[in-house]
Amino acid sequence: MREEAGREPVVERGEPLDLLVDGEVIRAHLGETIAGALTAAGRRVFRHAPRTGAPRGVFCGIGVCFECLVTVEGMGRVRSCMVLVRPGMRVSLRAEAEASGGERATH
Amino acid sequence: MSVQRTEVAVLGAGPAGIAAALAAARAGARVTILDESPAPGGQIYRQPPDAFRLRRPEALGKEYARAQQLTRELAASSAQFLPATMVWGVEADKTLLLYREGGGASALKAEALIVATGAYDRPIAFPGWTLPGVWTAGGAQAMLKSERILPGRRVLVAGAGPLLLPVAKALVEAGATVAGVVEATTRLEWALHSHRMLGHWERMGDAVRYEAALLRARVPRFFGHVVVRAEGADRVERATIAAVDRQWRPRPGSERTFDVDLLCIGYGFLSSMELPRLLGCELRYHGAQGQHLPRHTAEMESSVPGVFVAGETTGIGGADLALAEGRLAGLAAAHLLGHPWGAERQQEMVAAQARRRHQLGFARILDELFAMRPGIHELAAPDTPLCRCEEITVAEVQAAVRRGARTVRAVKGATRVGQGPCQGRICHTLVAHLVARETGRPVGEVLDITPRPPIKPVPLEVLAGLAEEKAGIEP
Numbered sequence: 001m002r003e004e005a006g007r008e009p010v011v012e013r014g015e016p017l018d019l020l021v022d023g024e025v026i027r028a029h030l031g032e033t034i035a036g037a038l039t040a041a042g043r044r045v046f047r048h049a050p051r052t053g054a055p056r057g058v059f060c061g062i063g064v065c066f067e068c069l070v071t072v073e074g075m076g077r078v079r080s081c082m083v084l085v086r087p088g089m090r091v092s093l094r095a096e097a098e099a100s101g102g103e104r105a106t107h
Numbered sequence: 108m109s110v111q112r113t114e115v116a117v118l119g120a121g122p123a124g125i126a127a128a129l130a131a132a133r134a135g136a137r138v139t140i141l142d143e144s145p146a147p148g149g150q151i152y153r154q155p156p157d158a159f160r161l162r163r164p165e166a167l168g169k170e171y172a173r174a175q176q177l178t179r180e181l182a183a184s185s186a187q188f189l190p191a192t193m194v195w196g197v198e199a200d201k202t203l204l205l206y207r208e209g210g211g212a213s214a215l216k217a218e219a220l221i222v223a224t225g226a227y228d229r230p231i232a233f234p235g236w237t238l239p240g241v242w243t244a245g246g247a248q249a250m251l252k253s254e255r256i257l258p259g260r261r262v263l264v265a266g267a268g269p270l271l272l273p274v275a276k277a278l279v280e281a282g283a284t285v286a287g288v289v290e291a292t293t294r295l296e297w298a299l300h301s302h303r304m305l306g307h308w309e310r311m312g313d314a315v316r317y318e319a320a321l322l323r324a325r326v327p328r329f330f331g332h333v334v335v336r337a338e339g340a341d342r343v344e345r346a347t348i349a350a351v352d353r354q355w356r357p358r359p360g361s362e363r364t365f366d367v368d369l370l371c372i373g374y375g376f377l378s379s380m381e382l383p384r385l386l387g388c389e390l391r392y393h394g395a396q397g398q399h400l401p402r403h404t405a406e407m408e409s410s411v412p413g414v415f416v417a418g419e420t421t422g423i424g425g426a427d428l429a430l431a432e433g434r435l436a437g438l439a440a441a442h443l444l445g446h447p448w449g450a451e452r453q454q455e456m457v458a459a460q461a462r463r464r465h466q467l468g469f470a471r472i473l474d475e476l477f478a479m480r481p482g483i484h485e486l487a488a489p490d491t492p493l494c495r496c497e498e499i500t501v502a503e504v505q506a507a508v509r510r511g512a513r514t515v516r517a518v519k520g521a522t523r524v525g526q527g528p529c530q531g532r533i534c535h536t537l538v539a540h541l542v543a544r545e546t547g548r549p550v551g552e553v554l555d556i557t558p559r560p561p562i563k564p565v566p567l568e569v570l571a572g573l574a575e576e577k578a579g580i581e582p
Contacts (some may be wrong), residue, residue, distance in 0.1 A: 001256070001257045001260065001282075002255065002256055009163075009255075010155075010161070010162060010163045010167065010255060011155050011159040011161055011162060011255050012159065012160040012161075012162055013158075013159055013255075014156065014158030014159055015158070029158070029159075030156075030158035031155070031156030031157065031158030031159045031254070032156070032254050032256070033254065035250075036250055036254040036256045039250065039258050040254075040256045044239040044341075044342040045239050045341050045342065046239070049237075049495075049498050050498075051497070051498040052498050054237060054498070055238070055239050055341040055342065056237060056239060056495075057239030057240065057342070058239070058242060058246060058250075058258070059237075059241070059243060059246065059495070060227055060228060060242075060245070060246050060533075061242060061243060061245065061246020061247065061249045061250055062150060062227060062243075062246060062249055063143055063144075064379075064529060064532050065495065065529050065532070065533050066496065066527070066528035066529045066564070067495060069528070075208065078208055081249075082143060082144070082208065083208060084145055084156070
């Protein structure tokens, strides 16, 4: 939910744009992060943990915990709370495991 | 990979980093300041994105005005800002290995480093803490402050410390129903510390304003309570709190459950210690803050020559302390590099040191009042994950200890705890407290993590590129 619902907004959001999330169109605005746009659209489950399949979503919100990882076409796996939406951006919450070119080195 | 050069590299563009960059630049140094976020400001001084237009800036309060002033000063200064840039490694000659999401790898060689990488919400594990809709208080505040997006409609805000009040107030103002603010300490404990806060009028004024706003919104307050579990199918639906004793152990029969779609958890903060550790800065364990912190001089220089620390990197203390430390570090770094040093700079240094001492006094009061107590580390059940990335549970860590692991590093080797993308940032203190309890050893001794690059995940081709370059192969 964007905070404006039924009240005088503090901000005027950036240009509206469509975010394609696993084929579904989600309304977003320039200046929002992917995590913000998904949250505003009511999404809470961003991925499923690989070992137990437990649902996961935004936790720290500031780029520390890597719980909100999503796959963005052309960028690979990114922390959705740290990446701003762009027109034409295609996001997948499913493709986490089979993302190509997005493998990350940890150690 | 291109190697840029600078004199002073400031890592982190929150209050400490910006103050450091401004001071060093004013003193004549060539400064590069970088941050993982797309815009400067850090967490406390987070602002709506440039793409938004403000209709009612007055609604954003004095913090916003301060943030605006600082970021404007930064933009007008000679310091160069690198946005959305992460440091994933650093070499002994102060060459920083950088990666920009979607933008590739680069390197920056500096003569002095100022580490001002801030802090993040201290994680506390309890059954259900990995459910979507359980957010850190700081994370909820960040989304409200910058994007003006509300992550839930019916919210419980729980933890210990001064952050809970502004977060609850921001949630109410954005239109959420706050079902309660749950604070582990008691009103009596607050009262017993209050006389020491005399002289810190501004901070006390803030607290009074938050309290008044919550009273007006009829937000229920629970003191001496903690959240003991969260439940729900694929997202949080219920949160249960319980009254606690002086050691924060739940009292039987005192539970009470709330229907919520957002649970905000805030038990204070942990300083980001990856870079000081990686740089080899000497650390000491700070008992009240429950974490290792770098030793430093009065000029904020760490044990590594030319590496300065400022802001939450030196311990949790808030924005005003961070501003004073940032200025000190910036001035001292410029001085070290031989930039002209007159009476004016000396005065600036002395004034910043006095401000630092004053703010430090307030920070110590908060340290004592809101220090974690043993019961908070006993909430997790055997099947509760401690390491969220690798999904390693309490029982698995206990099993590793029984097999002989006596430190966090040993548990990491035995279980993969802390080997996921967050590199143990979230779980290392949780695992340390469990290992300490199981072995009877002090937390400070079992917490022996040593980060290795990449300290943050980078695409494999970045590492491959670096390896080829080192081997003298042109890509």
